[in-house]
Amino acid sequence: MSTGLPALPERRLSQLLANYRRDLARQRFWSLAMLAAVVVLVALAGRGAEVEPGKLLHHLSGLTSYFGRIMPTLRADHLTGDLAEWYWNFFGWLKLLFDTVLIAYLATFAGMACAGTLAWLAAANLAPSGAVRWVVKRLLEFCRTVPDLVFALLFVGAFGLGPLAGVLAIGIHSFGTLGKLFVEAIENIDMNPVEGVRSVGGRFVDVVRFAALPQVLPNLASYSLLRFEINVRASSIVGFVGAGGIGQDLFVAIRKFYYTDVSAILLMIIVTVSIIDVFTERIRHRLAPVESVG
């Protein structure tokens, strides 16, 4: 313990210390400046969003009692009776959930089909024309930036209430997001097969079919399955605006304060979504090894 650190000369030490203090002061200054900016933004946003902490405190008990109230009364001595009362409309909701899943399926299918057709035109390495590529890219961007619920509102007006509006709305949104992913997958392919097909006189369609598609097919399938998972969540919501599925019943239950119905429907949605997640994840894992071979 007697071997101390070799002492630095006083001048060197004071210089190092000064440098350290300067750096620290600079860092502190920026941290404080960032903090001040955030505080100013919070104050501005707080005014904009009419945030009243007092209101939150006042309603906090309302929030906890809300979750208390949506809980069903289940008593051990007549559990079946209580369960039957809680899930009084079990088969009706089950049918609506099935509708919801099918809406998600149709929307994913439509989005996948359109994106799978157009993505080739927007990929930098295959696109036959720059103008077409630009147009398709902007179209995809538009479809993915406008929220699906906005499309659903519009389509309910045009096509009437019902699942068709939901399918189209979610389908268009899926087209936008899947298109972007597909384009990125296509832009990352190995170009040697493409050159091979071109060198023997293949046209654009031949290049796509025999050089590009075999390389990206597992990826496209995997992305579509992932999108299906997301779309099941989305299709349980579009019913809020009348575009079919279980959302309509959930909306009514929340709005009209049918407390136990809310928890019953939410539980069914969560269970369905997790079953589908597990199921599609299995398939996606089976697709993964193909990806590494192809």
Place this chain on the structure above:
Amino acid sequence: MNARYAVLTVDPAAVLAQHRSLLTKPWQQRAAAIGWPAVIAGLFVFSIWWLGISFGQIGPGLAALFKFIGLMFPPSTGGHLQLFLKAMGETLSIAFLGTLMASGLATPLAMLAAKNTSPNGMLRFLVRRLLDVIRGIDTLIWALVFVGVVGLGPFAGVLAIAVSDTGALGKLFSEAIEATRSRERETIVASGGTGLMGVRFGLMPQVLPIIAGQVLYFFESNTRSATIIGIVGAGGIGLQLSEQIRTYDFDQVAFIVLLILVAVATIDWISAKLRLAIIGRRQP
């Protein structure tokens, strides 16, 4: 010379017949190549039948849609420019405050949910399940619930985004924390620091850039979700949008959609710059 001659004399059909088995795929692969598309197409037809979608609906629907689109041009403010701008400001405020609150709530929960910082396994399990349940419920459902609890208005939207993102951010943060190196913390504890100091000086510097990037990314995506929660009455531009759609004022709908696109693009741009700055500063 001799070998080439030999190849030319061989009958191509005979060679083909001899090696047919190499050129044909096994029956499982052929069955899958036909079976999967058949299943997918069959499900498609079944879904259309089950949902009662008729193709007769599509013609008149498209006609109505094109009429709507025709009415959208030229986009017009309808004299409500100030109202729309205020609503857009409300949307941005909701997204900002919601994300900020969510990251504040998610950080301690993530600490409890991460394997290397959680004080106890049981607590960790409970927190993780809590985050799963929160994440399983969509933002819009939270918005509806909070409208019921605190009444109509943007405050309900802030709370909805704060709660639903706490689930997602909590999971992402805990994964970031689990991916850190433990050496820094061990060094600090070994040189006499407390566990809390280890977290502050050993762990936080590693995860902060990742957390900041994720928070910015969620701010972007929340700007999008904050545009729609107004549809259920939780404030922001969504309320105006759904009103204008319901009253068939499509020129104003087009204006609002354009406003949303511009706002989202601006936020994306700013947050991409900030994210680059954060990553750049940490990797000299």
